[in-house]
Amino acid sequence: MSELKAVLFDMYGTLAGFDPPREQIQAQGVEKFGLSVTTAGIDAGYHIADEFMTRQNATKPVRTMNANEQWAFFARFEQLVLQGAGHEVDLTLAGEIWTEVRKQEYEIALFPDVIDGLDQLRSSGLIVGVVSNMNSSSERLLDDMGLTGHVDLAVTSGETGVEKPDKRIFDAALMKAGVSADEAALVGDQLESDIYGSENAGIHPILIDRYNGHPNYKSHPRTTDMASTIALIGEMRSK
Numbered sequence: 001m002s003e004l005k006a007v008l009f010d011m012y013g014t015l016a017g018f019d020p021p022r023e024q025i026q027a028q029g030v031e032k033f034g035l036s037v038t039t040a041g042i043d044a045g046y047h048i049a050d051e052f053m054t055r056q057n058a059t060k061p062v063r064t065m066n067a068n069e070q071w072a073f074f075a076r077f078e079q080l081v082l083q084g085a086g087h088e089v090d091l092t093l094a095g096e097i098w099t100e101v102r103k104q105e106y107e108i109a110l111f112p113d114v115i116d117g118l119d120q121l122r123s124s125g126l127i128v129g130v131v132s133n134m135n136s137s138s139e140r141l142l143d144d145m146g147l148t149g150h151v152d153l154a155v156t157s158g159e160t161g162v163e164k165p166d167k168r169i170f171d172a173a174l175m176k177a178g179v180s181a182d183e184a185a186l187v188g189d190q191l192e193s194d195i196y197g198s199e200n201a202g203i204h205p206i207l208i209d210r211y212n213g214h215p216n217y218k219s220h221p222r223t224t225d226m227a228s229t230i231a232l233i234g235e236m237r238s239k
Contacts, residue, residue: 002182004204004237007121008173009151010164010188011132012108013050014208016145019109022046026081029101033093037085045084047213049077054193057163063135074098110145111210117226118150121233129153131173131186133163133193153177164190165197174203185236187229189213195220206232 009015018025023042030037037045056062062073075095082089082097089097121128128151134141138154141147147154155173157163164170174181181202188194188208195205199220207214207222208229214222223229 002180004126004183004185004233006127006129006174006177006179006184007233008129008131008170008177008184008186008198008203009118010186010190010194011130011134011141011145013189013210014187014194015114015130015147016108016110017210018106020106025101025104025106026085028104030082030087030097032100033097035082035087035097037082037087041085042081043084043211043213045081047211048084049080050190051192052077052080054165054190057133057157057193058165061133061157061163063157071095108145110147111226113226115146115150117230118147120230122150122152124234126233127152127177127179129155129173129177131155131164131169133157164188164193165200167197167201170198170201170203174201185233187223204236 023037023039026037026042056073062070065073075091075098078098079089079091079094082094118128130151132141134156135158136156137159138156141156142154153176155169155176157169160169160172162168174184177184185204185206186194186198187206189210195207198205205220206229207217207220209222209224221232223232
């Protein structure tokens with residue numbers, strides 16, 4: 001491979017997650033319906049549901065749906081979360097539970113290891129960026145997430161009008177970074193949108209598997225946190 005000059009990161013599931021944790025939010029949401037969930041069950045459910053969202057965004061992005069379409073989508077999303085957690089519910093009940101989940105107070109917040117990890121990578125001379133399917137401007141995303149000053153660039157679907165795995169969003173990030181595809185790596189948690197998408201764009205994929213959804217994955221390098229990601233990137237640069 002060419003000399004590695006840039007490392008691009010996905011946002012949700014890679015750099016950030018729910019605060020409070022998603023299992024706590026779901027537990028509070030299902031309580032009034034007489035259900036209970038475990039962390040392992042919610043991790044399994046989100047693994048299935050997030051893949052469903054990735055497939056949807058590749059055809060008709062959720063951000064482009066009208067209110068009725070979004071309700072139907074998230075009812076199915078919640079149904080899959082609960083299915084992974086061991087509960088089979090119909091779409092009507094799943095929609096009611098999703099509405100209750102949405103009432104909980106939560107935010108998307110950076111994982112504790114992110115800022116130090118990004119700063120380490122930048123200090124080593126790498127260009128560091130974010131490629132996100134979030135429906136926001138890059139400037140607002142970085143400000144909202146507390147990443148301003150810790151990364152060099154961001155590209156979002158809100159700005160480009162396309163979602164990962166569309167090659168165009170990766171090309172936009174490469175252009176901003178000023179590097180070729182072979183000089184960049186992409187760290188992400190979703191196989192279709194992040195790993196296959198970056199591979200199709202010619203970028204070196206790294207799967208970060210914080211929730212251990214792909215324990216036996218071998219097709220590309222796999223890490224579980226920022227420390228193991230930084231170590232892997234160091235190995236890639238030394239070759």
